[in-house]
Amino acid sequence: MxxxxxxxxxxxxxxxxxxxxxxxxxxxxxxxxxxxxxxxxxxxxxxxxxxxxQPHVPTGQGGEAVADTYYVLDQPLTGDGTVTARITSLTGVISTAPSNEAASQANPGDAASGFANTRPGLAGWAKAGILLTPSTAQGSAYAAVMATGSHGDRFQYDYTHDTAGSPGSVSATAPHWLRLTRTGDTVTGYDSANGTSWSEIATAHLAALPVTVTVGLFTTSPMTFQTSSSGARTMATATFDHVTLQGQAASDVAGTAAAWHGQNIGGGPQDYYPTLANGTSRQAGGSMVLSGSGDIAPAVLAAELxxxxxxxxxxxxxxxxxxxxxxxxxxxxxxxxxxxxxxxxxxxxxxxxxxxxxxxxxxxxxxxxxxxxxxxxxxxxxxxxxxxxxxxxxxxxxxxxxxxxxxxxxxxxxxxxxxxxxxxxxxxxxxxxxxxxxxxxxxxxxxxxxxxxxxxxxxxxxxxxxxxxxxxxxxTAGQVEYPxxxxxxxxxxxxxxxxxxxxxxxxxxxxxxxxxxxxxxx
Incomplete structure (x- = not known):
């Protein structure tokens, strides 16, 4: 029962x-x-x-601490447009001085001979490519397509987003073609091995982009910890050619270089991110050579601060x-x-x-x-x-x-x-x-x-x-080398x-x- x-x-x-x-x-x-x-x-x-x-550490779109230090050759773009460039060389130097010493004076365009305390070497996350941003103020929203030292082509935006493109390093025999396209608030990155057949890497939606934005070529190179637990400053040098900008502010770098403006973003006395030296740019025939030091990524060098x-x-x-x-x-x-x-x-x-x-x-x-x-x-x-x-x-x-x-x-x-x-x-x-x-x-x-x-x-x-x-x-960030x-x-x-x-x-x-x-x- x-x-x-x-x-x-x-x-x-x-x-x-x-x-x-x-x-x-x-x-x-x-x-x-x-x-x-x-x-x-x-x-x-x-x-x-x-x-x-009391260093200056920029904050990104979510209030997170970010690194935003690089050299850029830019100009305004009104409305939709496309920037295309080929990178034929990406080289670098790594400081051999203690990380707490100030970088020595140098000619970054010829860094290997200009720095007394450096050795040839390219940081794995050195970056060179095309960037679009509503403002060059540190911490601003952005989207960029780039070649890197040892991580292939990447599309990154707003510091925390990273998508891999084609693998391989840049060389004279294997140049990397990059393209960045803006359509409204949508920015898309592409890469190519020959400048004819293009592959889309990823797309970013940057909310409330103004009508006129800044576009340009950039180069930066972060601290590396491959041989030192305290890190070493680095600088990268990239050679760009076949640079075109299609849009309302269209110009050809080789023919109208004066339309482009070079500037260092960050890197001042109060900027927390350690750099080797200020970046520079120079024209070499139909090519533009840019050197830069720093990073565009989440800020993880807390111990350095x-x-x-x-x-x-x-x-x-x-x-x-x-x-x-x-x-x-x-x-x-x-x-x-x-x-x-x-x-x-x-x-x-x-x-x-x-x-x-x-x-x-x-x-x-x-x-x-x-x-x-x-x-x-x-x-x-x-x-x-x-x-x-x-x-x-x-x-x-x-x-x-x-x-x-x-x-x-x-x-x-x-x-x-x-x-x-x-x-x-x-x-x-x-x-x-x-x-x-x-x-x-x-x-x-x-x-x-x-x-x-x-x-x-x-x-x-x-x-x-x-x-x-x-x-x-x-x-922590997968796109940042750090112990x-x-x-x-x-x-x-x-x-x-x-x-x-x-x-x-x-x-x-x-x-x-x-x-x-x-x-x-x-």
């Missing part, structure tokens, strides 16, 4: 657990204390930063807040065992998994809310303190700040749930709190204090400390991958707690 006993819905069980939590004043005070500690220690870390370095971000000051405050949340999460379970009230709870709700699930939702929910609120307050507070102390704050962007807030809240929530599961297994506060701090907090402390010998990388990859990667704010190491402010795992490691630990503890809860007496 089928049983007529009806299992209670989850909502009443959840309501009951929430009432238990909010009626214990000490837990509410502890929750508020966790939020206050997070904000307070973040403030103290920010206030302890004494850097007075001694820079910080407001979210980067959060780690200590977050770890201290976790200790308070661990105590609360453990006691949320063990208090009922200590007083014998767990029997009453299971009598009212025989389906024990529902009780555990309700406790998980309450503990995880309050930890998420308290930490999210604390971090949302701490980030602008840290930014204010850093700015007031004349400390340079690396632009992170609103999307990054939001990811840090949500990621930190999830980190706290998963930690609280993991400790709650431990408390269910162990039934005693002291043991649950001790193991909880050992498993979920100490790896983060050790990883922050460990010397850069590889041990801290292991902690950030395989322990719950991996979740601290949600605090990563310095950008993305802990020493330079980069966690070994991506933010959500690091959070997944913590989720795995929490899931394992929760599964064990659910299985054991079913099998043993209250």
């Amino acid at each position: 089928r049983s007529t006993t009806r299992r209670p819905d989850f909502a009443p069980v959840l309501r009951s657990e929430w009432v238990k939590f909010r009626t214990v004043r000490g837990w509410l005070i502890g929750l508020a204390l966790a939020a206050v500690l997070c904000a307070t220690f973040t403030f103290l870390v920010a206030n302890g930063n004494n850097s007075n370095f 001694g820079a910080t971000t407001a979210p980067a000051t959060l780690q200590l405050g977050l770890i201290v807040a976790l200790i308070a949340l661990i105590v609360i999460a453990a006691m949320f379970v063990t208090a009922e065992y200590r007083r014998g009230l767990i029997r009453t709870t299971f009598a009212a709700t025989p389906h024990r998994a529902r009780v555990l699930g309700a406790k998980v939702v309450v503990a995880g929910g309050v930890a998420f809310a308290a930490t999210g609120l604390a971090v949302a307050v701490a980030i602008p507070l840290a930014a204010y303190v850093l700015t007031a102390k004349s400390t340079y704050v690396f632009p992170a962007g609103a999307a990054t700040d939001l990811r840090v807030i949500v990621g930190s809240a999830l980190l706290a929530s998963l930690t609280a749930v993991g400790v709650l599961a431990l408390a269910t297994l162990l039934r005693t506060s002291a043991a649950a709190i001790t193991i909880g701090i050992t498993v979920f907090v100490l790896p983060g402390i050790f990883s922050a204090a460990a010397p850069a010998s590889g041990g801290e990388r292991w902690l950030y990859e395989f322990t719950p400390a991996a979740a601290l990667s949600v605090l990563q704010t310095f950008p 993305y190491t802990l020493a330079n402010g980069y966690y070994p795992l991506a933010p959500w991958a690091g959070l997944a490691v913590l989720a795995a630990y929490t899931g394992l503890a929760l599964t064990a707690a659910a299985l054991l809860l079913k099998r043993r007496d209250a």
Whole structure:
């Protein structure tokens, strides 16, 4: 005969657990204390930063920090148009001087003989090609098609977007033809091996392009880290011919060179991006030779700046807040065992998994809310303190700040749930709190204090400390060569991958707690 006993819905069980939590004043005070500690220690870390370095770092279309330093030979284009050019040579030099020394004087058009402390060499991401932008002010929107040192032809726009075209390096026997076409707000890049058969690389939609834009030939060459962990400045020199501009401002470079205007974008005393020297251009028969140093890409040279971000000051405050949340999460379970009230709870709700699930939702929910609120307050507070102390704050962007807030809240929530599961297994506060701090907090402390010998990388990859990667704010970019190491402010795992490691630990503890809860007496 089928049983007529009806299992209670989850909502009443959840309501009951929430009432238990909010009626214990000490837990509410502890929750508020966790939020206050997070904000307070973040403030103290920010206030302890004494850097007075104030470089100029442009920001891109999403508020992200960007590098925007190059040499360009340009002119205005009104309405739709097409620029075509052939690159017959792309060479470069690499500085052999320490990266913190100023570049020596030189003739960039003949860099190999002009620099006393350079050697021949072309950076892999040296760039030469055609660029379109509404303004040459740093950080402006743009689209460009280019040949590179060792990554073939590329179409890039707005600093973070990169699409590969034809492979291969530029040489006299294998020149690269490039074409950039504007139609309204749409810009399309093409390449060709012979100037007759063209292949489309990609298209960009640059919103609200003005009627008149700037188009031109450009060259730039970034820092290279192939032979030095501290980087070396570089310069590239490109030779262009068969340059034509079809449109309202149409002109032929070889016949009307005066219509084109050469200028260095960025590279001044306050520009953060290290350059070898100012770029130049010269006419050689029917060709134009351009030299440039710098980069057009996401700004990732944070270590070169001694820079910080407001979210980067959060780690200590977050770890201290976790200790308070661990105590609360453990006691949320063990208090009922200590007083014998767990029997009453299971009598009212025989389906024990529902009780555990309700406790998980309450503990995880309050930890998420308290930490999210604390971090949302701490980030602008840290930014204010850093700015007031004349400390340079690396632009992170609103999307990054939001990811840090949500990621930190999830980190706290998963930690609280993991400790709650431990408390269910162990039934005693002291043991649950001790193991909880050992498993979920100490790896983060050790990883922050460990010397850069590889041990801290292991902690950030395989322990719950991996979740601290949600605090990563310095950008990474596939089109930028850079040592993305802990020493330079980069966690070994991506933010959500690091959070997944913590989720795995929490899931394992929760599964064990659910299985054991079913099998043993209250």
